[in-house]
Amino acid sequence: MNPLNHVAIIMDGNGRWGLKYKNSRNAGHKVGLKTVEKIIKETIRQKINFLTLYAFSTENWKRPKKEINYLFNLLESFLIKRIDQLHAQNIKIKIIGIKNFSKKLNNLLINAEKKTFKNKTLQINLALNYGSKKELINAIKKLNKNKKKINEININKYLQTNGIPDPEILIRTGNTNRLSNFLLWQLAYTEIFFEKKLWPDFTEDDFKKIIKKFKIIKRNFGNI
Template structure:
């Protein structure tokens, strides 16, 4: 059986789900949050140590102001109402990306990270205002500025995931088969699963099926 420490997820399809069911993209974002909680619980059951969720990309700033405001309010409410519970469950919250939000949201994110910093059951890497191309350019610039030798070991030091093992599994829901500027360096040897279901319809059984399929994959890493 393959070891599994880290699952990354592109949570695609919230807006489409909302339009389909309640004629509102925002309704889909709200429903998607329920799926997040289900997957967190199942990750703990499976003893997965890292869960990285693509919540808001650098490209998502192009979305309508009303939708962005709703998303940030949803995140603020989640942090206010649920961070204490996550802390009690020994869950660590880590933000991957640039905190370039409102003062209130930035403070909440910093508080949540600090409060849960020592927790060890599960680390949730929440990718907010994250873009892999920007991350890679930043790492190269840091190497150049510090005049360090360009090699894999030094390069990884400047990635936003420098203290996190690369994911063994990447899941993308929403019946879209692309990576959308997500963890391009880190998923070099990751097993990728594209799911037809929209994110709010994705459930524990889907998650368990993917994990089971992963366990049966022969992973060669260039070997035979």
């Protein structure tokens, strides 16, 4: 049975779900947040230590301003209402990406990280304004600035995921089979599961089925 320490998820399909069932992309984002809460609970039940959620990419700024504003308002509301509950559950919040949002949202994100810093049950890495190519470029720039040798160990030290084990599983919902500039370095040997369901339709049972499949996969890491 393969050990499982870290699951990463590209939560794709909220907007399409909203248009299909509610005639509103924003309605899909709201329902998608409920799926996030369910998967967090199941992650804890499965005793998985790290959960990385791709919430907003560097490319998502191309979306309509109204939708972007709704997403950030939804995140602000979630942090205000839920951070104490997450803290009580011993959940740690870490932001990967560049905190380049409103002063209010930046402060909420910083406070969430500070408040939950010592928590141990589960670490949720929230990828916000995150792009893997930019992360790698910034890491190499820092290596050069600090006159460090360019090798795998040193690159890992300067990534935003420093100290976080690479994911064993990547799940992408929404019937789209690509990585979309997400954790390109960290996913080198990750088992990838593309799920046809849109994110709001993804359930705890779907999650458990993927974990079950992963546990029996023969992982060679270049060996035979």
